[in-house]
Amino acid sequence: xxxxxxxxxxxxxxxxxxxxxxxxxxxxxxxxxxxxxxxxxxxxxxxxxxxxxxxxxxxxxxxxxxxxxxxxxxxxxxxxxxxxxxxxxxxxxxxxxxxxxxxxxxxxxxxxxxxxxxxxxxxxxxxxxxxxxxxxxxxxxxxxxxxxxxxxxxxxxxxxxxxxxxxxxxxxxxxxxxxxxxxxxxxxxxxxxxxxxxxxxxxxxxxxxxxxxxxxxxxxxxxxxxxxxxxxxxxxxxxxxxxxxxxxxxxxxxxxxxxxxxxxxxxxxxxxxxxxxxxxxxxxxxxxxxxxxxxxxxxxxxxxxxxxxxxxxxxxxxxxxxxxxxxxxxxxxxxxxxxxxxxxxxxxxxxxxxxxxxxxxxxxxxxxxxxxxxxxxxxxxxxxxxxxxxxxxxxxxxxxxxxxxxxxxxxxxxxxxxxxxxxxxxxxxxxxxxxxxxxxxxxxxxxxxxxxxxxxxxxxxxxxxxxxxxxxxxxxxxxxxxxxxxxxxxxxxxxxxx
RNA sequence: GGUGGGUUGGCGGAGAGGUUACGCACCGGAUUGCAAAUCCGUGAAGACCGGUUCGAUUCCGGUACCCACCUCCA
Numbered sequence: 001x002x003x004x005x006x007x008x009x010x011x012x013x014x015x016x017x018x019x020x021x022x023x024x025x026x027x028x029x030x031x032x033x034x035x036x037x038x039x040x041x042x043x044x045x046x047x048x049x050x051x052x053x054x055x056x057x058x059x060x061x062x063x064x065x066x067x068x069x070x071x072x073x074x075x076x077x078x079x080x081x082x083x084x085x086x087x088x089x090x091x092x093x094x095x096x097x098x099x100x101x102x103x104x105x106x107x108x109x110x111x112x113x114x115x116x117x118x119x120x121x122x123x124x125x126x127x128x129x130x131x132x133x134x135x136x137x138x139x140x141x142x143x144x145x146x147x148x149x150x151x152x153x154x155x156x157x158x159x160x161x162x163x164x165x166x167x168x169x170x171x172x173x174x175x176x177x178x179x180x181x182x183x184x185x186x187x188x189x190x191x192x193x194x195x196x197x198x199x200x201x202x203x204x205x206x207x208x209x210x211x212x213x214x215x216x217x218x219x220x221x222x223x224x225x226x227x228x229x230x231x232x233x234x235x236x237x238x239x240x241x242x243x244x245x246x247x248x249x250x251x252x253x254x255x256x257x258x259x260x261x262x263x264x265x266x267x268x269x270x271x272x273x274x275x276x277x278x279x280x281x282x283x284x285x286x287x288x289x290x291x292x293x294x295x296x297x298x299x300x301x302x303x304x305x306x307x308x309x310x311x312x313x314x315x316x317x318x319x320x321x322x323x324x325x326x327x328x329x330x331x332x333x334x335x336x337x338x339x340x341x342x343x344x345x346x347x348x349x350x351x352x353x354x355x356x357x358x359x360x361x362x363x364x365x366x367x368x369x370x371x372x373x374x375x376x377x378x379x380x381x382x383x384x385x386x387x388x389x390x391x392x393x394x395x396x397x398x399x400x401x402x403x404x405x406x407x408x409x410x411x412x413x414x415x416x417x418x419x420x421x422x423x424x425x426x427x428x429x430x431x432x433x434x435x436x437x438x439x440x441x442x443x444x445x446x447x448x449x450x451x452x453x454x455x456x457x458x459x460x461x462x463x464x465x466x467x468x469x470x471x472x473x474x475x476x477x478x479x480x481x482x483x484x485x486x487x488x489x490x491x492x493x494x495x496x497x498x
Numbered sequence: 499g500g501u502g503g504g505u506u507g508g509c510g511g512a513g514a515g516g517u518u519a520c521g522c523a524c525c526g527g528a529u530u531g532c533a534a535a536u537c538c539g540u541g542a543a544g545a546c547c548g549g550u551u552c553g554a555u556u557c558c559g560g561u562a563c564c565c566a567c568c569u570c571c572a
Contacts, residue, residue, distance in 0.1 A: 011502090029572070037572090044572050076570070155501095158567075164500045165568060207570085229572030230502085236571095261503080262566065271571055306511070306521090311504075312565065319510070322522060329521095359512090368512050371520040378520085381537085457531060464533070475535050482535095 001352070003058060005225070006310060006363050008233065008257040009157055013363055016256065018224050024055050024064045025223035027215045027254065029232055030114070032071040033095035034080045037102050038277035039300070039315050040229075040263040040270040046301055047260045047309040047364070048227050049108040049412060054360050057351065057410070066111040067218050069211060070096055073117050073204055078193055088194060092116075102280040105297035107412040113218055117210040121196045124205045124213040127247050128185045128198075136246040139200050140176035142188035148181045151242045157257060158234035183239050185209050208239040212253075216244065221251025230259035231269075260309045270315060283320065290487045292429030294420050298413050299324035305366035305411065324421045330373065330408060331418035333380040337401035342409075350406035369411070376404045423484065430485040437491045441472060444497055445481055448474075466497040 003016040018024040028048045031041055048066075055064045072092040081088045100110070128144050131137035136150045148154045148162055155161050166180050173180040184206035189195030195202040215223065221244075228237065237257065244253040262269040265276045280300065287296035302323040307313035342350070351357050359368035379400050408415055419425050431438070444463050451460040467474055470493035471486040 008502095031572075032570090041572050047572095074570090159501050160568070161500090167500070227572095231567065231571055233502085234567060235569095260572070262572075264565080267565075269566070269571090273569090273571060308512085311511090314510085322510075326521070362513095365512075367510095368519090371512065374520050452531075455531075461532070468534090473534065476530075476533085477535080 001058060001357070001361060003054060003361050004363050005256055005258060007255075008230075008259050009255075011159075014256070016224075018059065019222060019255070021059055022063050024059050024225075025219040026052065026055070026064070026066050026225040026227065027211070027219055027223065028066070028068045028111070028226070029211060029228035029236070030068040030070050031099055032074045032076060033092045033099065034074065034077040035095060035272070036279040036281050037099050038270060038272065038279050039283070040277060042103065042106055042280055042300065043263050043304050043309075043313070044227060044229050044260050045103050045108050046106060046304040046412075048258075050305065050360070050366060051225075051227070051258075051364055052109060052111070053410060053412060054364070057348070057357075065113070065219065067113045067115065067215065068111040069214050070099075070114060070116045071207075071210060072096070073194055073210075074207070098281070102284070105284055105295055106280065106301045107298060107414065108301075109412070115214045115218060117205070117214070118194075120210065120213050120217060121205065123217050124209045125186075125196075125198050127209065127213050127216070127243065130247045131185065131243065134246060134249075136242075137185055138178065142201055142203065143174075143176060143184055144186040144200055145177060145182040146185055146239065146242060146246075147178060148183070148242065149179050151246055153245070154181075154242050155238065157238050157241055160234065183208065183235065185243070208236055209243060211236075212240050212243040212247070215240075215254075216248065221248040221253070223254055225256045225258060226254030227258040227260070230261060233257075233259055258309075261312045263304075264312045264314050265316070266314075278315075283317075287324075292426040292433065293324070294429075295417070296320065296324060296421075298327055298418060299421060301412065302327055302370070306370060308367055309364055326374075327413070327418050328422040330377050330404065331415065332422055333377050334401045334404045334408070334415070335419070337380060337397040339398055339402040339405050342402060342406055346402070347406045347409065350403050351410050354403070354407070356407045356410075366411070369407070373404060373407050373411075376400055376407070380404070427484050430487070430489065434485060434489060434491065437494065440491075440494055440498075441467075441483060444494070445474065445483055449481060463497055466493065469493045 004013050005016050006013045026048070028044060031037060048068075052064065052066045070092075077088055077092060080091055084091070096116075104110075128137060131146065132139065132144065135147075137144055137146050155165070162179070162181050186198060186200055186203050186205055186209075188201055188203045193204065195204055215226070226237070226240075241253055244251070264270060268274065268276060270277045280297075283296055283300060287293045287299075299320050300323070303315075303320050304313060306319075306323065354372070356369050356372040359365045359372060362368070380397060405415055408418075444467070448460045448463040451457070451463070464474060467483070470491065471489035472494075473484045473486060475482050475484070
């Protein structure tokens with residue numbers, strides 16, 4: 001079984017061969033902790049979580065090291081502290097915990113290491129000194145800058161040349177730069193901003209150096225995979241490569257570069273600078289409030305996986321709802337055939353050699369993997385006409401249900417946790433929140449039943465139509481009538497039926 | 499202006515040079531007093547123009563349009 005991954009560096013899909021199968025190493029750029037994570041921030045977390053699970057499956061759980069950083073020194077954080085009057089440490093600690101909570105709600109495993117930038121300042125300083133010593137960086141006016149002309153391959157990842165970039169540059173060039181594209185490794189800090197002593201005076205690191213320093217410290221000079229959003233390709237990743245390759249020329253830095261496409265809202269990238277974002281927490285709260293769903297996280301997770309990671313994905317809420325419906329269906333039909341809990345060995349076997357796994361092996365084709373689950377689930381729904389032997393029929397179903405269970409679990413969904421997405425479950429929560437209207441609804445249901453017995457269908461239908469307007473759905477069956485509340489239930493509309 | 503990616507049925511979204519993707523919605527049927535729910539089933543596509551080929555939605559070229567990056571951003 002070979003994993004194929006699209007490598008931005010070579011612009012090709014390649015067979016993935018780790019440097020050391022005993023220790024497969026992956027670094028993913030994490031968040032700057034100054035605000036709640038928006039849905040766009042969640043995309044790489046989910047994408048690389050799936051990759052992490054795939055790598056663990058292929059190489060063994062103990063043979064994969066996944067590092068994702070927290071950027072806790074940044075001018076946006078400083079600005080947030082200044083405007084709120086709160087200490088920086090308080091803001092970053094709070095936001096870090098928010099991030100972990102929200103990503104856990106999405107079912108993402110925690111990486112093996114989650115280094116904070118401020119804990120690696122000495123390593124950054126050492127790396128900058130190395131770069132100066134090797135002639136790749138220079139100090140000027142309290143800053144230290146990387147000299148892009150000293151690294152011939154600068155621009156290779158993003159497919160640009162220094163000349164092109166200068167021509168298209170839209171930023172003012174600082175006077176102390178030798179080349180307009182030179183970027184900051186270290187900058188001076190006034191007394192009111194976070195700063196650390198360094199050979200160049202009290203200062204703080206530039207944006208890119210932290211990832212280079214932390215990746216080197218935790219994963220070494222050469223490691224397997226480096227991931228992040230494609231908006232980081234330039235300048236962030238380009239600069240990381242330049243710094244790391246120049247400071248440690250004997251290493252390759254990252255061999256495979258992976259970039260996820262952006263999450264969109266109405267055809268535009270969701271981003272904080274455009275202001276068209278909503279946070280993961282917003283969604284979690286909204287679904288709890290309107291639907292009575294405790295954790296819509298799995299539906300968000302599925303939505304993010306329903307598009308290939310190198311394609312854009314739209315975040316409109318109706319899509320999240322559709323994803324929740326799909327998960328509820330998966331749960332319902334699998335639960336109906338109630339497979340025994342699977343042992344680890346069984347899970348492994350059910351995943352190996354499956355079309356489901358083949359889809360994921362092919363550059364993480366999650367939409368194709370999902371359709372494999374769909375196909376299995378629809379087998380669970382079908383009762384073949386010629387099932388003369390009910391026992392063998394049930395055995396078949398249980399076998400299929402086991403497979404579905406294994407596959408769903410592999411994608412990072414907690415099977416039992418999907419129950420709360422099923423209407424039968426969230427109905428109860430909605431109802432319990434509207435207990436005061438129970439009696440009224442029950443009486444109307446009873447009245448309708450009597451009207452039907454008397455063949456007074458006009459009255460019966462009037463009640464039903466009124467229910468529909470208010471957001472109450474009624475279902476008649478041989479065992480009687482049941483009713484359900486729809487999201488957005490409006491009890492005031494029931495008044496007209498009295 | 500430079501660089502990269504994309505355009506598939508009403509919507510979401512894949513694979514494969516020739517055989518049903520799949521899901522949702524729609525429509526038809528069963529069921530129901532009528533509905534809802536459920537079950538069964540049929541339709542429906544490949545931006546445009548050329549080329550290669552026995553045959554292309556799939557490969558190649560061009561055109562149009564969309565998105566992203568080149569400024570903090572996942």
